[in-house]
Amino acid sequence: MTTDNRPDFNRVMQALNCEEPDRVPLGDWSIDILAKEGFLKKEVASLDDEIEFWVKAGFDFIPLSTDIMGLKAAPERVQGNELKTKYGKKVQRSWVQEHSGLITNWEQFEKYIWPTVDDADFSKWDYFDKALPDGMKGLLLCGRIMAPVWMYMGTETFYYALDDNPDLLEAMFKKVGEIQYGIIERAIEHKSVGAILVNDDIAHNSGLMIHPRHLEKYVFPFLTKLGDLCAERGLGYIFHSDGDCTAAMDKIVDCGFKGFNPIQPNAMDILEVKEKWGRKLCLIGNINLDSTLTLGTPQDVRAEVHERIRTIAPGGGYLLGSSNSIPNYVPLENMIAMFDAGFEFGRYPINLTKGEVEGKVSSYQAGPKSKEVAAETDQEVKDYSELLMNKEISKIIDRISVQVDSGIALSSVISEKLIPAMTLIGGMYQAGKIFIPEMMISASVMSQVLNHFKDLLIQGQGGKQGGIVIGTVKGDLHDIGKNLVSMMLEGQGFKIHDLGVSVPPEKFIEAVEELKPDILALSALLTTTMVEMENTIAAFEKRGLRDKVKILIGGAPVTQEFADQIGADGYAYDAPGAAMKCKEILNLPN
Ligand code: B1M
Secondary structure, eight states, rough: OOOOOEEEEEEEEHHTOOOOOSSOOOOOOOOOOHHHHHHSSSSSOOOOHHHHHHHHOSEEEEEOOHHHGTTTTTTTEEEEEEEEESSSOEEEEEEEEEESSSSHHHHHHHHOOOOOGGSSSHHHHHHHHHOOTOOOOOEEEOOOOHHHHHHHHHHHHHHHHHHOOHHHHHHHHHHHHHHHHHHHHHHHHHHTTEEEEEEOOOTTTTSSSSOOOIIIIIIHHHHHHHHHHHHHHEEEEEEEEEEGGGGGGGHHTTOOOOEOOOOOOOOOOOHHHHHHHHTTTEEEEOOOOTTTHSSOHHHHHHHHHHHHHHHHHSSSSSEEEESBBBOOTTTTTHHHHHHHHHHHEEEOOOOOTTEEEESOOOOOOOOOOOOOOOTTTTHHHHHHHHHHHOHHHHHHHHHHHHHHHHHHHHHHHHIIIIOOOOOOHHHHHHSSOOOOHHHHHHHHHHHHHHHHTHHHHHHOSSSSEEEEOOOOEETTOOOOHHHHHHHHHTTTOEEEOOSSSSSSSHHHHHHHHHHHOOOEEEOOOSSGGGGHHHHHHHHHHHTTTTTGGGEEEETOOOHHHHHHHHHSSSSSSSSSHHHHHHHHTTOOOO
């Protein structure tokens, strides 16, 4: 257990300035309450308990969120199912309903009673001013701008509005920016605030969520303004985004950020990040939440911390932490092992020898991205792909109608031109040439076109490729990726029945019995919910239904190896891959 727990925020500031402090500071800023209680062996009910945890664990700061999403009138939260945790207790998670947006048009924007800075509660900061021990500072969690905008608008409306409704989007960013900036101005009047951390996810595992030009227009100017404020006040300034942010790293530096978190190991190679940006940005995190912290032993955690400190900390500019947060599915002994190893190996000057601590150390693993778009693609397929991306629904319908009138079977136009056009778009997404919004838009246009020809298609029995029931497994609330998979499949002519998120095995069984789909598609984004895929397959076996449906699995932490291990019929890395896999499973042409 940690012994040296005298907080000294200067240590963090030195690390943020890429200098060597006396030791590597701890850098996590989101730790589940059950983990804190397990660590302290008592309930964490008051601010004093919170302070006690962060001090005893060895941190030099205490994080506290004062943010637009916590104000009255922010979008309502929905409740998830009760889940068992590593700590024996059951918890119910809540999250913002992102898909049915609160503000989807101008009328709603104008009628909405926006929260103001006066709705924010700064009493905890008042208390910190008096109660934080010497040397300790608060880490203000505020300043995110993209996440609140999409949470208010719903992801799909947000993605469409990027190009379709730029004025509304600009007004949304302005409004959210004003509120966040106002909160920050007030919060930093408190002497206890030492740094600001902006937790705004702009990327997923294989790249940026939206086109860099949209980030340039809507997000970075605000972050630069905040950066100037932090520089003026001598505050630390840290950016948190999951996923692969490589394409935005220079811009993140230009905004004035001094620290970057969490460098997710399956999205970015920390060695490369250190080499390219490590003189300008302090790196924070990277201890693998997907594997080591969640599934490894304390010895594995110790070995991984040793390796990160050995390679990243020399010269300064490293804060030790997880590659996202410490949720309640990280075993307590692993969290403690991470803290302890930080103290054991993190004293400057760092002089560690490779491999001197035994244990499984995870390293960067890139996903199968960057498939180049086939140059020899038929011109007509290319034309259709352009039309799909440009939302030219009527032009597509007219073009298909002309072909059908000339005697070509509708099903041939769809399977030989339109579906390959969608596949081509999928390839462009995989190659990082287009982003989530363009993919979503194309898939939705495709569905509308297929819908237009629905009657004709039914008569000719063409177009519909097969039935698919899809859902995110129990305990998992992530659905942006699952929705993209759904849309891509629908756009490719499959008939989709989407069961939503946190779907228990019984509900999948019911749907398969009732709808008799060809494929059951399961999505999971958390390492801990992958086991629900296995449970679902086991439930189908138990019910004697396993041979009635093919099961496809996917989601960021899922691998082919895992699919083989649990007896799934297929695995796909991403949405275009899912479409290809479904066709392969059903012996349909690609
Ligand atoms: Co969370 N989250 N999150 N999160 N989140 C991840 C997934 C994480 C990888 C971040 C990280 O480690 N740095 C991490 C999981 C780590 C792990 O266990 N392996 C994580 C965590 C830890 C958590 C919480 C526990 C955080 C906390 O509370 N401490 C919590 C859990 C809530 C819960 O589910 N019980 C949580 C919450 C949330 C939000 C609610 C804030 C939000 C979800 C909003 C929503 O979905 N409605 C969120 C988000 C946005 C993310 C990240 C940043 C982005 C996910 C995303 O939408 N990507 C994510 C980080 C990341 O991905 N690098 C992260 C865009 C989307 C297009 O990609 O979802 O990967 P993706 O889908 C891809 C492929 O995976 C694949 O195709 C899709 C399209 O190409 N795919 C399939 C998906 N399903 C498929 C099915 C298939 C085939 C392919 O066949 C059937």
